Amino acid sequence: MAKKTVAKPDLIKASLLEFEMSGGYHLFLNVKLNGKRCRFLLDTGASKSVVDKAYFEKHFGKQNLKTIKQQTTGLHSSVPESYFGKIKEFAVGKKLIKNYTIAAVDLSHVNMTYAALKKPKIQGILGSDVMLQCKMLIDYGTMTITLPVN
Numbered sequence: 001m002a003k004k005t006v007a008k009p010d011l012i013k014a015s016l017l018e019f020e021m022s023g024g025y026h027l028f029l030n031v032k033l034n035g036k037r038c039r040f041l042l043d044t045g046a047s048k049s050v051v052d053k054a055y056f057e058k059h060f061g062k063q064n065l066k067t068i069k070q071q072t073t074g075l076h077s078s079v080p081e082s083y084f085g086k087i088k089e090f091a092v093g094k095k096l097i098k099n100y101t102i103a104a105v106d107l108s109h110v111n112m113t114y115a116a117l118k119k120p121k122i123q124g125i126l127g128s129d130v131m132l133q134c135k136m137l138i139d140y141g142t143m144t145i146t147l148p149v150n
Contacts, residue, residue, distance in 0.1 A: 010093040010147040014042070014138070017119060027138070029145055031126065032091040034060070038123035041110075042138070042145075046127030052107040055123045056085050065104055092126070093147050095134045 017026040027042045033051065036059060040049075056065060068082045083104040090100040102124075111121040130136075137146040 007149040009149055010095065012093045012145040012147065014143050014145050016140075016143060017117075019117075027140075028122070029092075029126065031124070032089070033087050033123075034089055035091075039120060040124045040126040041122050042131075043125050044128055044131065044138075046125055047129065048103050049125060049127040049130045050103040050105045050107075051085075051087075051124040052111075052122070053083055053104040054106070054108070056083075056102075056104045060085060060087070090130070092130060092134050092136075093145070095147050097130065097133065 012029055015028045017028070019025065028039055029042060031038050031040050038051075038055075053065070065083045065085045068084065084101055085104055087100045087102050088098065090097040090102070107122065107125070114121050134147050137148070139146065
């Protein structure tokens with residue numbers, strides 16, 4: 001009789017940044033956009049994942065962004081237009097999302113804050129859309145993110 005192997009869930013290491021002044025925290029993980037490693041902030045309150053607009057333009061081409069004249073609110077600001085682009089492969093651990101439409105926003109103000117704290121910049125924010133699709137489980141005790149096997 002053939003031995004049946006059980007697939008193990010994918011465990012991703014996360015990193016935590018504590019803001020000493022406010023007692024708040026930011027949680028980060030590495031993802032891949034079209035094979036390029038990127039540092040993303042996890043934001044369970046964000047409805048949609050976003051990539052830094054300047055990063056998208058540099059690595060995927062400004063011509064690949066579409067502008068939509070629609071007001072968008074988030075990240076403590078409101079902008080009159082939105083930008084969207086296609087990512088052929090969005091990898092979170094072993095989970096691969098193909099042809100993902102991602103929003104592109106200016107994250108320079110976020111990265112200026114991290115620079116002042118002498119912390120690495122981010123290339124994007126992972127929102128609840130991808131977390132839900134990946135069925136992501138966050139374990140603050142072990143600083144790991146589990147992606148269950150489908």
